[in-house]
Amino acid sequence: MLNFSFSQEQDYFRDMLRNFSVNVLLPQYTKWDREKTLPRHLWKKLGELGVNGLRIPEEYGGSGAECVTAGIAAEEIGRGDFNLTYAVMLNALASEIITNHAAEQLKKTWLPQIASGEKIVGVAITEPSAGTDAAGIRSTAVHKGDCYVLNGEKSGISAATFGDAFIIFAKTDQNSGSKGISAFIVPSELPGVECKGYDDMGNIPIGRGSIYLTEVEIPEENLIGLENNGFFQVMNGFDLSRLLIGLQCVGAAFQSIDETIEHVKTRHAFGKPLARFQGVSFPIVTHYTQLELIKWQAYRGLWLRDQGKKHTREASSVKWLGPKYSQEAIHECMLLNGHYAYTKDMPLEQRLRDVIGLEIGDGTAQANQIVIAKELIGKEFRPY
Ligand SMILES: Cc1cc2nc3c(=O)[nH]c(=O)nc-3n(C[C@H](O)[C@H](O)[C@H](O)COP(=O)(O)OP(=O)(O)OC[C@H]3O[C@@H](n4cnc5c(N)ncnc54)[C@H](O)[C@@H]3O)c2cc1C
Structure with missing residues (x-):
């Protein structure tokens, strides 16, 4: 059977978001671009409307909604404020990585705060010498005692200037390509993490920039999933x-x-x-x-x-x-x-x-x- 219809709940969600997007977000869309700021209060408001935690299971504060529902949110918020749509897209990417691969304690710490809009977690793969060729990254993470020590530079990262944490990809095995990369949750307040914004053409409220990692020590529990599997x-x-x-x-x-x-x-x-x-x-x-x-x-x-x-x-x-x-x-x-x-x-x-x-x-x-x-x-x- 082929069926192109959305459920009644999805139609209701779309109507609610269309109304919010066109009547609340759209009139202020250009303001945040001019002021070069992310309106954190609206990001949090989207959390209250259930947008930020669509791909987070209910037990961690989200709604565990279907991907199709997340698509509806992306389309409708995109009408009002393209940049606030990162609350759908970036949150879905970061929270799926955490939900599917991180240790229980990391899920409990980060997922409810992503869902509510309290915290913003970026995803940092790109480096000055590795973009399309993502497996060519050079940042390193060395296991020392009960922590990992990270060094390197990430570039072009969304939310670099205001992210509360980043899922950072680094080499744990220098001798392998894509098979030697691991992912870590790195809070931005840690010593050795420095973020610098760009003067971008667009997506300005998203605060894209570089993240410099110098001898950053993170607990080994912050490894997401298996070493070398990131x-x-x-x-x-x-x-x-x-x-x-x-x-x-x-x-x-x-x-x-x-x-x-x-x-x-x-x-x-x-x-x-x-x-x-x-x-x-x-x-x-x-x-x-x-x-x-x-x-x-x-x-x-x-x-x-x-x-x-x-x-x-x-x-x-x-x-x-x-x-x-x-x-x-x-x-x-x-x-x-x-x-x-x-x-x-x-x-x-x-x-x-x-x-x-x-x-x-x-x-x-x-x-x-x-x-x-x-x-x-x-x-x-x-x-x-
Ligand atoms: C708005 C924005 C948000 C971003 N957010 C993030 C983020 O949150 N996290 C993150 O990690 N990164 C982020 N990035 C970086 C982005 O993922 C990279 O810029 C992208 O992957 C391309 O890499 P590059 O810029 O190094 O270009 P390069 O890889 O140097 O490519 C330059 C050009 O060569 C082409 N090219 C490269 N290899 C080939 C090939 N084999 N065949 C044909 N053509 C090729 C490319 O298509 C491109 O046109 C963001 C970038 C932008 C603009």
């Missing part, structure tokens, strides 16, 4: 975050299209509403169609994940084309709104800057094409 633990998490990123971008683009449809129905040129001209309406139709395709591929991927079925190529296709189609749609909307949309008084220019960031973050188009090619073509495809 790389494989996180790869599965990316299949979720990539689907959520697709929907967060699509949400921002759908909101732009809705606003643009209102504009072209009311704005007149040559004595007629702009909407009368096919040169105006057809581009809207083109982008709407592309976004719908991505949206349903994303929900299909999330549904497959909920069923415990393989969904890697769905995730990578959504991550590759979701941000691309969304930024193209927002760009078109900007043009159709005319010169005023080129000012910072309207949210379109910010949406464009924000969405472009996630054409890179969590894997570029090529990185995701590599994933799909490996699955489709097999060992004859050699990207490295």
Whole structure:
């Protein structure tokens, strides 16, 4: 049986979030970009609305919701405030890694606080010399007595400037590639942890930056899962975050299209509403169609994940084309709104800057094409 409908509960959740997103978040969206701050009070509010703990089991303060429900949250919050959608996407990634692999004490310490919005935990893989080639990281973690000592530099990390802790990936075996990487929870207040923000083009409230680790001692209990297994633990998490990123971008683009449809129905040129001209309406139709395709591929991927079925190529296709189609749609909307949309008084220019960031973050188009090619073509495809 094929069934594309959401449950009644999911429809209710979507309506509630749409209302909150468009009426509370959207009017302030540009404010946080200008002030270069993450509105922690709104992040906490999203915790109260059940958004932050969607992928956290009930016993640790979350709702243990389905991945499809997390997708609804990403899409709807994306309409109002692209950056606050990290409360869905980043939290889902970090909390799934902790839930599935961390020791009981770490779960009890971190998961309830992630769910409530009290604490924000980032995920730090990228380094100055290893981005797409994530297995090439050089940070090290050396087991000494009952602790690990971490050294290295992480770069491009979301929430670097305000994260309360980071899931940090480091080499525990220098002689192996991806098989020698481990993951640790590292509170940002520890001696030897230093964070520095970037002057980014978009995603500004997300405080992306570098994390410098100098002789950072962490208790051995902070190791997540098995030593040397960190790389494989996180790869599965990316299949979720990539689907959520697709929907967060699509949400921002759908909101732009809705606003643009209102504009072209009311704005007149040559004595007629702009909407009368096919040169105006057809581009809207083109982008709407592309976004719908991505949206349903994303929900299909999330549904497959909920069923415990393989969904890697769905995730990578959504991550590759979701941000691309969304930024193209927002760009078109900007043009159709005319010169005023080129000012910072309207949210379109910010949406464009924000969405472009996630054409890179969590894997570029090529990185995701590599994933799909490996699955489709097999060992004859050699990207490295
Ligand atoms: C908004 C944003 C948020 C981010 N958040 C985080 C975060 O929270 N945590 C984190 O760890 N990282 C984060 N990143 C970093 C991000 O994951 C990396 O930037 C990304 O993986 C690409 O790595 P790179 O920048 O080093 O580019 P490179 O790996 O140097 O790639 C440069 C270019 O070469 C292409 N390329 C590389 N290898 C190949 C190949 N084999 N075939 C074809 N093309 C190739 C790439 O696609 C890209 O276009 C974030 C980045 C951004 C922009």
